[in-house]
Structures are given as structure tokens and as C-alpha cells.
Amino acid sequence: MAAESAAAAALDARQRDPRAAIEMGRSALRAARLSGDAEEASTAERAIGLSLRELHDFDGALRHLRRSVRIAEGVGSARLAALARVSLAFVLSTTGRHAQALRAVNEALGALDGGDADIARMQRGLVLHYLCRYDEAQREYNSAIEAARRTGDRLGEARARNNRGLLRAYTGGLKAADEDFDRAAALYRSLGQELAVADVRWNAGISASRAGDVPRALTMFAEAEREYRRLAVPRPALLINRLELLVSVPLLEEARAAADRALEEMVGDLVLARSEAQFYRARIALLEGDLERAVEMAVSARRGFRRERREVWEASARHVELRAAYLSGQRTRGLVTALVRVASRLEAFGWRMAGLEARVDAALVARDLGDRRRAVAELTTAGAARRGGTAAHRVQGWYAEALRRDLLGNARGAQIALRRGLGLLDEYRVSLGAVELRASSGAQGKALAFEGLRTAVAGGHAGRVLSWAEAWRAGAMRMTPARPPEDSGLADALAELRAVSADLEIALLAGKPSAGLRQRQVRGEQRVRDLTRQTSGGGAVFKPPAVRDLAQALGERALVEYVDYDGDLLAVVVAGGRASLHRLGPLDGALREVRLLRFALHRLVTLPGHLDRTAVRGGADHTARLLDTRLLAPLRRRLDDRPLVLAPTGQLGGLPWSALPGCRGRSVTVVPSATVWLRAALSSVVPHDRAVLAAGPRLPAAPTEIAAIAPLAGGASVLVGADATVDAVAAAMDGAPLAHVAAHGSFRADNPLFSALELADGPLTVHDLERLRRPPALVVLSACDSGLSAVRPGDELMGFTAALLGLGTRTLVAPVVPVPAEVTTPLMVDLHRRLGKGDPPAVALARAQEAHRDTGHEAYAASAGFLCFGA
Numbered sequence: 088m089a090a091e092s093a094a095a096a097a098l099d100a101r102q103r104d105p106r107a108a109i110e111m112g113r114s115a116l117r118a119a120r121l122s123g124d125a126e127e128a129s130t131a132e133r134a135i136g137l138s139l140r141e142l143h144d145f146d147g148a149l150r151h152l153r154r155s156v157r158i159a160e161g162v163g164s165a166r167l168a169a170l171a172r173v174s175l176a177f178v179l180s181t182t183g184r185h186a187q188a189l190r191a192v193n194e195a196l197g198a199l200d201g202g203d204a205d206i207a208r209m210q211r212g213l214v215l216h217y218l219c220r221y222d223e224a225q226r227e228y229n230s231a232i233e234a235a236r237r238t239g240d241r242l243g244e245a246r247a248r249n250n251r252g253l254l255r256a257y258t259g260g261l262k263a264a265d266e267d268f269d270r271a272a273a274l275y276r277s278l279g280q281e282l283a284v285a286d287v288r289w290n291a292g293i294s295a296s297r298a299g300d301v302p303r304a305l306t307m308f309a310e311a312e313r314e315y316r317r318l319a320v321p322r323p324a325l326l327i328n329r330l331e332l333l334v335s336v337p338l339l340e341e342a343r344a345a346a347d348r349a350l351e352e353m354v355g356d357l358v359l360a361r362s363e364a365q366f367y368r369a370r371i372a373l374l375e376g377d378l379e380r381a382v383e384m385a386v387s388a389r390r391g392f393r394r395e396r397r398e399v400w401e402a403s404a405r406h407v408e409l410r411a412a413y414l415s416g417q418r419t420r421g422l423v424t425a426l427v428r429v430a431s432r433l434e435a436f437g438w439r440m441a442g443l444e445a446r447v448d449a450a451l452v453a454r455d456l457g458d459r460r461r462a463v464a465e466l467t468t469a470g471a472a473r474r475g476g477t478a479a480h481r482v483q484g485w486y487a488e489a490l491r492r493d494l495l496g497n498a499r500g501a502q503i504a505l506r507r508g509l510g511l512l513d514e515y516r517v518s519l520g521a522v523e524l525r526a527s528s529g530a531q532g533k534a535l536a537f538e539g540l541r542t543a544v545a546g547g548h549a550g551r552v553l554s555w556a557e558a559w560r561a562g563a564m565r566m567t568p569a570r571p572p573e574d575s576g577l578a579d580a581l582a583e584l585r586a587v588s589a590d591l592e593i594a595l596l597a598g599k600p601s602a603g604l605r606q607r608q609v610r611g612e613q614r615v616r617d618l619t620r621q622t623s624g625g626g627a628v629f630k631p632p633a634v635r636d637l638a639q640a641l642g643e644r645a646l647v648e649y650v651d652y653d654g655d656l657l658a659v660v661v662a663g664g665r666a667s668l669h670r671l672g673p674l675d676g677a678l679r680e681v682r683l684l685r686f687a688l689h690r691l692v693t694l695p696g697h698l699d700r701t702a703v704r705g706g707a708d709h710t711a712r713l714l715d716t717r718l719l720a721p722l723r724r725r726l727d728d729r730p731l732v733l734a735p736t737g738q739l740g741g742l743p744w745s746a747l748p749g750c751r752g753r754s755v756t757v758v759p760s761a762t763v764w765l766r767a768a769l770s771s772v773v774p775h776d777r778a779v780l781a782a783g784p785r786l787p788a789a790p791t792e793i794a795a796i797a798p799l800a801g802g803a804s805v806l807v808g809a810d811a812t813v814d815a816v817a818a819a820m821d822g823a824p825l826a827h828v829a830a831h832g833s834f835r836a837d838n839p840l841f842s843a844l845e846l847a848d849g850p851l852t853v854h855d856l857e858r859l860r861r862p863p864a865l866v867v868l869s870a871c872d873s874g875l876s877a878v879r880p881g882d883e884l885m886g887f888t889a890a891l892l893g894l895g896t897r898t899l900v901a902p903v904v905p906v907p908a909e910v911t912t913p914l915m916v917d918l919h920r921r922l923g924k925g926d927p928p929a930v931a932l933a934r935a936q937e938a939h940r941d942t943g944h945e946a947y948a949a950s951a952g953f954l955c956f957g958a
Contacts, residue, residue, distance in 0.1 A: 093118065094127050097134035102275075102283040105141035105320060108134060129158040129167045133174055140178050141282065143321045143357075148178045166203065169195035173207045180214045183358040183395040188214045202243070205234040209247045216254050217359075219399045219436060224254055245274035249287050256294035258437030259476070264294045285314035289325060296332040299477045299515065301524055304332050306621045323352060324360045330367045334374075335479075336527045340837065343371050362391030366400065369407045374530075378411045385411070399436035402429050406445045413448055423452045423461065440480050443472050447487050459494055466491035473507075478515035479531060482508045486535050498542065505539045508532070509558050513628045517566045520622030522857065522885070522893065523840055525563035529881035532559050536881070537653070544652055549668035550634040553659040553761065556650045557631035560734075560882045561759035564893040565766075567626025570858065577618045577858070584611035585813060585849030592845075612841055615854055619840075631762045638664045640765055645729040647722060648761055651736040651882075658718075660725045661761075669721055674738065677717055681742045684710040688743060688904050691948035700944040707948070711746040719749035730754035730929065732764055737878030741903050745936050746951040752937040754929040757954045759884050763892055767958035770897050771864075778803040779819040779863065781811045783830025783845045783870075788908035792829045792869060792915055799919040800825065812848045817855055825922075826863040829908060829915070832870025839877035839885040844870050853890045862894040865928060867901070869908065869915050874901030874954055888956050897958050898928045904952035907945065914939050914950045929955040 097111035112134035119127035136151035152175040159167035172195040179188035192211045199207050212227025228251035235244035252267030268291040275283040292307030308329060315322050326349050333342035349364035369384035389404035406429045412422055426449035433442035450465035470491050472484030485508030493501040512532045516525045536559030543551035571577050588611075591604040637646065638661055645662035649671075656671040671677075687707035691700055719726070731753060733744060744750045744757060758764040778800035782789035790807045797803050804819050820826045831845040843850030856862070868874070868887065876884035883889075891899050900918070902911075914935055921931035936950045 094130040094134060097131060098137070101134060101138040101141055102280045102286075104318060105138040105282065108138040109142075112138065125158050125162040126164050126167055129155045129162075129164065129171060132158060133171050136178070137174055140181065141320060143323065145178060145182050149175070149182075152178060165198040169198035169207070170203060173199075173210045176210055176214060180217045181359070185214055185218050185396050189218070202234070202238055202240060205231050205238075205240075205243060209243070209250065212247075213250055216250065218396050221254060221258055221437060225251065228254065241274045242278060242280075245271045245278070245280070245283065245287075248274070249283075249290060252287075253290045253293065256290065256297050259439050261294055261298045261477075265291065268294065281314060282318055282320060285311045285318075288314075289322070289328070293328050293331075296328065296335060297477075299335070299479055301332065301336060301519055302521075302621050302623050305617060308332075309617060309621065323349075323357060326352070327360050327363050327367070330364065334367050334370050336524060337371075337374055337530055338523070338527050339371060339374055342367070343375075346371055358391065359395060359397075362388050362395060362397075362400065365391065366404050366407070369404065373407055373411060373414070376414075378415050381411045382408055399433065399438055402432040402436070403438065403441050405429050406433070406441060406448075409445070410448055413452055418452055418455050420456065420458075423449050423456070423458070426452065427465065439472070439476060440483070443469055443480065443483050443487075447483065447490070450487070450490065454490070454494065463491055463494050466494070473504075478511060482512050482515075482531060482535070484508075485511065486538070489535070489538060493538075493542075502539060502542065505535045506558070508535045509539075513562060513566075516562065516624075517626060517628050518624045520569035520571070520624040521620045522563055522568070522890065523616070524620055525566060525624070526879050526883035526885055526889075529559065529562050529879065529883050532562075533880055535559075540650070540652065544657070544668075547668060549659050549666035552650065552657065552668055553634065553648055553661070553666055554631060556648060556659070557760055557762055561763055561884060561889075562881060563883055564759055564763050564889060565629040565631075566624075566893075567628075568857070568894050569622055569624040569626065570860070571619060571622045577615065577854070580611065580615045580618055581852070581854060584608065584615055587611050588843075589849035592849075612838065616840075619854060619857075629762060629766055631760075632765050634661060634666045635664075637661055637761055637765060638666075640768055641732065643729055644732055645726045646732040646734065646761055646764070647726070648734040649718070649736045649739060651738065656736070658722060660722055662725050662727075662729060667725055671717060671721060674736070677714065678738055680710050680714050680717070681739060684714065684743065684746060685741060685904055688746070688948040688952060691944050692905060692907050692910070704944045704947070707746065712748060714742070715747040715749045719747060723749070728753070730756075732756045732758060732761075734758050734760055734764065737876070737882035737884060740876050740878060740884065743903055743951050744954060745933065750933075751940075752933055754927070754933050755955065756929045756958065757956050758958075759882065759889065759892070764958060767892065767897050770895065770958070777801065777823060778825040778827065779806070779816070779823045780804070781806040781816045781819070781826075781828045781830070781846070782808075783811060783828070784808075784847055785845070786829065786831055786908050788912055789829040789869075792908065792912040793827070795912065795916045796827060796919045799916070799923050800827070801923075809847050811846050813846050813851045813855060816846055816851060817859065820863045820866075821859045822861040823863040825865045825867075827867040827869065827915070827919070829869040832868065832873040834872040834875040834886065836877055840890075842873070842875075842886050844868065844873065853885075853887060856887070856890045856894065859894060862891055862896040864896065865898045865900075865922075866891055866896055867915070867918070868899070869902075869906070869911055871902065871905040874899070874903040874956065892957050899956040900928060900932055900953060901956065902949075902952040903954055904948070906949040906952050910943070910945045910949045913942070913946070914953070 093115035097108050097115055100108040112131045116128055116131035132151045132155035136148045140148040155171035156168050172191045176188040176192040196207050208227050209231035212224045215224035228247050231247040232244055248267040248271040252264040255264035268287050272284050272287040288307045289311040292304045295304035330345045346368040353361035353364050365384050365388035369381045372381035385404045385407035389401050392401035409426050426445050430442045430445035446465050446469045450462045453462040466487045469487035470484055473481050473488055485504050489501045489504035509532050516528050519525050539555040543555045587607045591601055594601045648659045650657040651674055654674055656674040658669045658671055660667050687703055690703045744755050780793045780803050782793045797805055806815055828844055833843050835842045840853040843852045873887050876886035876888050917935040918931050932955045939946050939950045
């Protein structure tokens with residue numbers, strides 16, 4: 088009896104602590120062999136096998152479970168052999184051998200009755216679930232739940248509910264899925280099954296991800312991950328589910344890295360996860376425009392899904408191939424037929440979003456082929472999605488409805504549908520708290536915005552072009568900022584990251600090994616990102632202004648909004664109470680010249696002192712004239728000598744505008760969008776009677792600069808040396824009318840929210856700024872590249888500029904090129920002298936730049952690199 092209790096206890100413990108369960112099982116097995124109790128030995132082998140499965144040792148699991156079957160058959164115990172076969176089916180399915188699993192469980196069912204049969208039927212449901220036979224799987228789960236409730240089998244009900252919840256999550260029953268997960272977690276918790284509770288939280292994260300609730304999904308994944316680490320239980324497939332979430336946002340750089348890591352790690356028996364990793368890698372390549380890579384990975388994934396007999400996944404991979412064909416320019420009736428067939432298969436399996444995307448693609452191909460009837464029919468079906476489902480589903484539905492109305496000649500109705508879709512997307516985005524998620528999720532509105540812009544450009548109406556450009560541009564900055572809760576752990580995570588970054592800097596300067604510190608820094612950055620992304624949002628979305636409201640606020644100023652229209656550069660000028668549209672040619676030429684100008688300015692400040700800079704200066708001036716001819720000269724009659732508000736498309740964001748002849752000595756303000764400018768312009772002007780002046784370390788000129796500025800800044804709080812810590816500087820900046828920081832700056836193109844200003848105890852990052860209750864009204868950053876921003880689809884900016892303007896800072900003065908502090912100090916002192924006399928920031932900067940233009944090539948390059956952002 089004792090041996091039997093030990094084996095049963097080992098079996099029961101596998102979802103609490105699988106390592107302990109293995110030891111319990113081995114002990115029970117030894118005792119059973121000594122006593123000659125073969126039935127108990129079979130149960131012990133089964134407990135060991137299932138525990139090894141929890142630890143992803145699939146070979147070991149299969150070996151012990153097959154031994155369990157043989158032992159039971161050897162003593163004629165049909166029941167124990169059948170139960171072992173059910174467990175064997177579980178592991179076979181996990182490793183993609185679904186046909187074998189189904190045979191094993193069907194063979195077992197004939198020898199079982201009562202509660203044992205209920206367990207087997209639930210396992211059969213899981214195999215059918217893997218095989219995408221969803222209706223059959225749900226019937227088995229329903230039956231298992233009803234039976235478990237009749238008999239009071241809490242463990243059986245919890246397992247069946249967890250499985251049914253996951254099935255519902257993938258087939259669109261998201262609310263019902265969460266109800267199953269909540270009940271399963273409560274049951275597992277009452278039984279002390281900690282590992283099982285973590286598995287439920289993991290599945291609930293998948294459900295939240297599919298519902299578009301990114302903060303909740305990340306919270307669920309984080310809770311599960313903490314428990315897996317505590318129990319030292321591997322769950323490599325969690326990487327796949329996180330990957331699915333990253334692709335859905337989309338956070339493409341991070342998703343690409345995660346997919347490549349998954350493809351390296353998903354080897355051996357993790358065949359299901361590897362096929363899914365290939366599928367998501369294909370989708371990432373598609374979103375990045377790498378069509379060849381997308382097809383390559385989609386074909387590999389589809390072959391894997393076919394071997395594993397996972398039809399719905401196979402259909403999804405096929406859609407990636409077909410969409411790549413569409414994006415590459417293929418237009419055939421065969422492509423329409425194939426897309427419709429895939430859409431119908433996906434919809435039949437309950438994968439509504441994937442089916443909707445395939446159906447819209449089919450309609451677009453049919454439209455381009457001139458088959459209006461077929462296109463309208465497919466769009467009518469797809470447009471019904473606007474009435475329900477997740478936000479992404481409804482947005483895509485409104486896009487389909489807009490296309491349908493346009494084909495039927497209802498241009499006004501099409502415009503209304505497009506705006507409904509973008510408005511719905513704004514509502515979803517504002518529900519996300521993290522700026523990173525808000526900015527990246529804007530990509531989901533690309534098709535709607537471009538369709539509206541296409542119609543406006545075709546009509547040649549400047550006001551409508553501006554309206555559609557503004558409807559999608561820098562949307563995250565049109566939203567009320569969300570601050571993380573004080574108890575989120577973010578402050579501690581940032582402090583820990585700061586300490587690691589400071590240690591890494593010291594190690595690099597001393598030439599010491601730094602690999603371990605780099606790994607800690609990467610882990611620290613990921614923790615900060617996870618915590619910020621778990622923040623929920625809310626608040627208002629600021630609507631783009633009408634031209635008349637914008638013109639009234641501009642007064643004597645002129646606004647130029649540059650628009651990337653499918654590779655062509657357009658400009659909308661609002662001046663003198665009206666708007667005009669101008670075509671400026673290919674964008675590529677301007678981008679090439681921007682790179683050349685930035686390179687020349689960088690050379691002017693980095694060439695060794697003994698070398699002549701005259702030729703480099705000549706090259707910079709020549710390139711500046713070319714850009715002026717391209718970007719400003721065609722608009723000159725509209726601009727006259729008005730002060731300028733420039734809203735460049737994101738790719739032009741690194742352009743040092745003051746180097747252009749048309750901007751010399753002129754008040755120039757650079758903004759992400761007209762809406763952002765209007766919001767800043769209408770905010771209160773705060774007198775600069777209290778300043779915060781801070782100097783970072785390892786920059787001898789920084790304290791000198793601060794000391795020179797202090798007498799010009801009134802009652803200033805001066806923080807230099809050891810006093811200039813991140814917490815001290817951030818606290819002083821909170822609500823200050825003026826903040827000036829002279830420090831080493833670093834722009835992180837790979838991770839722009841970790842762009843930093845180096846202070847006494849480490850980096851002050853964008854994440855630190857986002858925790859301010861009230862941002863400073865005017866900020867001057869005398870730090871290299873601190874005005875640069877990373878650009879996401881929709882001209883969404885990420886970096887210091889976006890963070891401060893999004894939080895409510897009225898004006899930011901910062902450089903978009905490297906600036907040596909020694910040559911910058913006179914410019915900064917002159918800027919503050921002019922601010923003190925009452926000059927507006929853009930006027931003060933322009934006059935200071937003009938005064939320092941001819942004081943030397945280095946001084947020219949440094950001063951030309953500064954821009955005035957905001958108002």
C-alpha cells in the first residue's frame with residue numbers, strides 16, 4: 088500500500104514540482120521492483136515520463152511511458168496499459184506525431200470506463216485540437232468537463248478547462264476562453280498545483296494577445312515566466328507566444344531578433360514550435376518588405392505544418408506566400424482564386440483575422456484586374472467584420488468597407504469609412520500605456536491612411552492632403568501621455584539598469600572584460616521594457632486641426648508639411664490663410680543629400696585639428712544649396728520671409744535645417760506634425776524665472792558652460808559633479824520653466840527609448856523622462872544627437888524629442904548631429920542671453936547661429952546642428 092501511495096503521489100506532484108516528482112517516482116519504482124509489484128512499477132514509470140515531459144525531455148518521457156505500457160501489458164493490466172497509452176499520446180502530440188497519438192488514445196479508450204475514460208477523451212480532444220479538428224476537440228473537452236463536475240474531479244475539470252480555453256482563444260471565443268482560464272486557475276490553486284497555474288496564466292496571455300490586449304498579455308506572460316524560473320521548468324514555447332505578440336503590435340526589430348533566436352533554439356522534438364517560429368519569421372519579413380525571405384520561410388513553415396497535419400497553420404503560411412506574390416506585383420485570376428480559397432479555409436477554422444486579411448487581398452487583386460463584380464463581392468463579405476470582434480478586426484473591416492464604397496462610386500462614403508477605421512485605431516492605441524506600443528501599433532493604419540491620401544492627392548486639394556497626412560502622422564504624440572503607476576517596480580528597474588550601465592562604462596574605459604555586464608544590461612533593458620509595456624493607457628486623442636484653425640494660429644508664420652507619397656515628396660504650405668499643394672520630386676534624392684550634409688558637418692567637427700577643413704566646408708555648403716533648391720525654393724513665393732514651422736516626413740528628421748540658405752537667420756521651428764505644433768503653440772508660455780542647469784561627467788567643458796549660463800538664467804538650480812545624479816536632475820526638471828543639460832548624449836537607433844544623457848550616476852533615459860509629472864516648459868540639450876529620433880510607420884518618432892513634446896514640453900532646443908562641447912558653449916551662452924532679453928526660442932537660436940556662423944568651421948558645424956522643436 089505504501090508503494091502504491093508513493094507512485095500515486097509522484098503522479099499527482101508532476102504539475103507542482105516535476106523534479107521532485109521524478110525523484111518520488113524513482114523511489115516508488117525501486118520499491119515496486121523490490122516488492123515485485125509490476126502494476127506499481129508501471130504507475131511509477133508513467134509518473135516519471137509525464138514529469139520529464141514537463142521538463143521538455145521528450146525522449147526520456149517517451150522511453151519511460153513506453154516502458155510503463157510494456158510493464159502493464161506484461162502483467163495483464165489492461166487498465167494501466169491504457170492509461171499509459173493516454174499519457175504516451177500526450178507526449179507524441181507535443182512532438183508533432185499526431186497520427187500515432189490518435190491511434191494510441193483510440194486504442195486506450197476501448198479498455199477504459201468511468202473517470203478513466205473521461206481522462207482519455209480529454210486527451211483525445213487535445214490530439215484533435217493539435218490536428219485543428221476544433222469542433223471535435225471542443226465536444227471532447229465539453230464532455231470531460233461535464234463528467235468531472237458530476238464526479239467532483241477538480242483536477243480533471245481544471246485540465247479540460249485549460250485546454251478548452253486555449254482552443255477558444257484561437258477560434259475567436261475570447262470572453263469564454265478567459266472564463267475557462269479563470270476557473271481552471273482557481274481549481275489548480277485549490278489543489279496546490281503551482282506549475283499548472285503558471286501554464287494557465289501563459290494560455291491566458293495567448294488569449295489576451297489574440298484580443299489585442301497587449302498590456303494584459305505581457306502581464307500574464309511575466310507572471311508565468313516568474314513561476315517557471317522559480318520552479319526551474321523550461322518553457323521554450325513561451326518564446327513563440329511572445330513572438331506572436333511582438334508581430335501583432337508590430338515591434339519588428341525585437342520580433343526579428345526573437346524569431347531568429349527561436350529558430351536557433353527550437354531543435355530536436357520541438358518541431359511544433361519550430362514550424363511556428365518559421366511562420367512568424369515569414370510574417371516579419373513580409374512586413375519589412377523582404378519578400379524573398381518571406382516566401383522562403385513561409386514555404387518551410389507550410390511543409391512543417393503539413394507534416395504535423397495542422398491545417399489551419401498550413402493555410403496561414405500559404406497566405407503569406409500569396410500575399411508576397413501580390414506585393415511583388417503579381418495580378419492573375421489564379422491568385423484571386425487561391426486567396427479566396429485560403430480565406431475560406433481560415434474562416435472555417437475560426438481564424439477570422441487571418442481569413443479577413445486574405446479576403447481583402449483577393450479583392451484588391453480582383454480590383455486591379457478590372458473584375459469589379461468579384462472585388463465588390465469579396466469586400467462585402469470582408470466589410471461585415473467592422474461590426475464586431477477585436478479592434479484590429481474592425482479596423483480591417485472598415486478598410487474593406489471603404490474599398491467597397493469607392494468601387495461603387497460612393498467617394499464620400501469611402502472617406503467616412505476610412506476615418507471610422509482610423510478613429511477606431513486611435514481608440515485602441517490610446518488604451519495602450521507605453522509610448523513604444525502606441526507608436527508601433529500605428530502601422531496597422533497604413534493602408535487606410537494611404538487610401539485616403541491617394542484620393543486627396545488625385546483631387547489636388549491641399550487641405551484634404553494635409554488632413555489625411557495629419558490623420559496618421561505622429562499619432563502617438565496626439566494622445567494624452569500615460570504615466571506608469573508608482574508601485575510598478577519601474578523605478579527600481581531603472582536604478583538597477585543605471586548602475587549596470589555605469590559599471591559597463593567604467594569597464595570599457597579601463598579596458599576590462601565587459602561581456603557579463605553587457606548581458607546584464609540587455610536583461611535590465613528588457614525588464615524595463617516589459618514593465619512599461621504592462622502599463623494601461625486611456626485619456627484623450629487630439630484631433631488634427633482644420634486648415635482655417637491652423638491658419639489662424641499661425642498668424643504671420645508659414646507651415647510646410649512634407650509628405651512621403653509612395654516615394655514622391657509632396658509639400659503642403661499653409662500661409663496667409665490658405666493652403667497650397669506642391670510636388671517636389673522623388674524623396675530618395677533628398678534623403679541622399681541629407682546623408683551627405685550630415686556627413687560633411689560631422690567631418691568638420693571630427694577632423695584632426697591640423698587638417699584644412701575648407702574643402703569639407705565647401706562640400707557642406709554645396710549640399711545645403713542642393714537641399715534648399717529641392718525643399719524650399721519651389722515654395723519661396725508662398726513663404727516670402729515669414730517665420731517657418733516645418734513638419735518634415737520622418738525620414739527627413741535628421742536634417743539640420745539651419746544650414747540651408749533659405750533658413751539662415753530665420754525663425755525655424757521643426758515639429759513632427761501640424762497637430763503637435765498647434766498643441767504646443769496653444770500651451771501657456773512660462774516665464775524663465777527658474778532654471779535647472781545640469782552638467783554631466785567626463786565632459787570638461789560642461790561645468791564651464793553651466794557656469795557661464797547661470798548668471799543669465801535668473802535663480803537657477805545648478806547641478807554639477809556628484810550632485811548631477813539622474814534622480815536629482817529629474818526631480819529638478821519636473822515642472823521647471825527651463826532646463827538645460829550639458830552632457831554626453833547617445834542616440835540608440837536600435838532601442839530609441841534608451842537614448843541617454845550621461846549623468847553622475849549613469850544614464851538618464853527617455854524612460855526616466857516619461858516618469859515626470861510635469862515636463863519642463865523649455866528644454867535645451869547641449870548633447871550630441873539628442874534631437875535625433877527613430878522613425879516608425881506613420882512618421883511616429885521615438886527619442887527625446889518625441890518624449891518631451893508628447894509629455895507637454897512646449898519647446899526643445901537640441902542638436903541632430905554630434906556637437907563638441909568646447910565649440911558649442913559660446914553658442915549656448917548667446918542663446919540664453921537672447922532668451923533673457925525676451926526673444927522667442929526659435930528667434931534666439933536663429934540669431935545666435937547666424938552670429939556664430941563665421942567664427943570657424945567647427946563652430947559653424949556645431950551651431951548648424953541645433954534645431955528648435957515644438958513651438
